[in-house]
Amino acid sequence: MHEECGVFGVWAPGSDVARMTCFGLQALQHRGQESAGIAVGDGRAICVEKNLGLVTQVFDEASLSALKGMLTVGHVRYSTSGGGAWEMAQPHLASIEDVPFALAHNGTLTNTEELRAHLDELRIPLMAGTDSELAAKLIAHLTCQTHHLREGIAQAMERIRGAYAMVVCTAEALYAFRDPYGIRPLVLGELPDERGWVISSETCGLDIVGARFVREVAPGEILRVNGEGIASSLGRAPKPRASCIFEYVYFARPDSVIDGQNVYAARQACGRILATEAPAQADLVLGVPDSGVPAALGFANESGIPYADGIVKNRYVGRTFIQPTQEMRQLGIRLKLNPLPDVIGGKRCVVIDDSVVRGNTSKKLVAMLRAAGAAEVHLRITSPQILWPCYYGIDTDTREQLIAANKTLEEMCAWMGADSLAFLSLEGLREAVSGVEHPGFCEACFTGIYPER
Ligand code: SF4
Structure with a gap:
């Protein structure tokens, strides 16, 4: 399962807005590592710099110094829609009667065929082929008709379906x-x-630039920041809240707070609850870095089994241009994770991981721990079984490829080679995130009940 995207925006005349955005995007790098981009507005024009790669591969002192202005939008991308070519990197540049604007999008639109057909009918050319381009072109078209960008956005929100957190x-x-x-x-x-305002996918993006958290952008809301100040209006009436519950399990950074619920605390609670739901007889609790570690601490505290750092993550293997060869790939996940035989040798290990999609990673992990000398491997997963694909910005596979949709718990356990396997219940996950201020979650990958259907 891969992250979706991260968006960031700054309004701060007199500040180095491009540099701030670069730091903000680095804080959001975990949400997308395939491309990065920043658009800067200086009151008269917009300049966009974007490329494939990590934020630090795309931007350097020279490129940041050239991006002068008073406001920005920025984006880090994981390609859930349209592939990973350069044209698909964001911010996406479009224009309203020759006046340019830039758009950055986190999420996935679900009615792209309908939108594409509508834009085709209007003879509006499409270049990038992404859902974000469709949104940008639709906003441009509707703004031409209404002569107000805010109204164009509101009318576009009436037409587009799916998940979107956008900055323009x-x-x-x-x-x-x-x-x-x-x-x-x-x-x-x-x-x-x-000095100004900041928009970010997560609060960790605010922290890095020293911004104070004010509030969530409300579902259906349009915020506008310009020389007259900040203004809020309703783009679409809010629907029953359906925040992605998986943000707490895996996607978000542990130091972020979503809807009043700290992500690190939610992960610890997942582990604590899992220890009561699915205890194991073991000598050590190990966490699969990164998101498994706070959950493993929670499991250890609740069970009384000591926690150990038995799996080390290589932090600098990301989704870069340097792909391993097939021969290297066969070495398995050791590119990312390496067990410590001195810690786990001869020990019965409870291993805490965040999710199981196809099951290949879990299978390799179990084999790797056994090869490092683990006497027993008891897998504990801090999310329920993923039975349905996500259509809202996460690249989970089709149902046929989801192991939990095709095998029983016992079959999965045997296939992975584990001594035991258990998943957190949906009730347990809800309890772990009970600190949220606006309860109401999308849980569709576990239940098949999608917010829009
Ligand atoms: S289906 Fe819903 S809960 Fe699952 S990852 Fe997608 S948005 Fe999140």
Whole structure:
């Protein structure tokens, strides 16, 4: 399972907005590592710099120094829609009667065929082929008709379906808006000394630039920031809240707070609850880095079994241009994870991981731990079984490829080669995130009940 995307925006005349956005995108790098981009508005024009690669591969001192202006939008991408070519990197540049604007999107639209057909009918050319381009072209078209970008965005929100947390900048104004279910997170922050405003997918993006968390961008809301200040309006009436519950399990950074619920605390609670739901006789609790570690600490505290750092992660193997060869691939996940034989040798290990999609990673993990000398491997997963694909920005596979949709628990356990296997219940996961201020989750990958259907 891969992350979706991260979006960021700054309105701060007089500040180095491009540099701030670069730091913000680095804080959101875990949400997408295939491309990065920043669009800067200086009051008269927009300049966009984007490329494939990590934020630090795309931007350097020279490129940041060239991006002068007073507002930005930025994006890190994982290609859930349309592939990973350069044209698909964001922010996406479009224009309203020759006046440019830039759009960055986290999420996935679900009615792309309908939108494409509509734009075809209007003879509006499409280049990138992404759902984000469809949204940008639709906003441009509707803004031409209404003569107000905010109205164009509101009318586009009536037409587009699916998950979207978007930021848009013109040369002189920053906009942020979110789908009426609030599926993907989006927050507003304020810079110290009233220097300006920041929009970020997660609160960790606010923290890195010293911005104070103000509030979530509300589902269905359109925020506009310009020289007149900040203004809120309703783009679409909010629907029953359906925030992605998987953000707490895996996607979000542990130091982020979503809807009042700290992600690290939620992961610890997942482990604690899992220890009561599915105890194991063992000598050590290990966490699969990164998201499995706080959950493993929770499991250890609740069970009384000591926690150990028995699996080390190589932090610098990301989704870069340097792909392993087939021969290297056969070495398995050791590129990313390496067990410590001195810690786990001869021990009965409870291993805490966040999710099982196809099951290949779990199978390799068990084999790797056994090869390192583990006497027993008891897999404990801090999410329920993934039985359905996600259509909202996560690249889970088709049902046929989801192991839990095709095998019983016993069959999965045997296939992975584990001594035992258990998943957190949905009730347990809900309890772990009970600190949220606006309860109401998308849980569709576990239940098949999608917010829009
Ligand atoms: S289907 Fe699953 S991963 Fe996708 S938005 Fe819903 S809860 Fe999140």
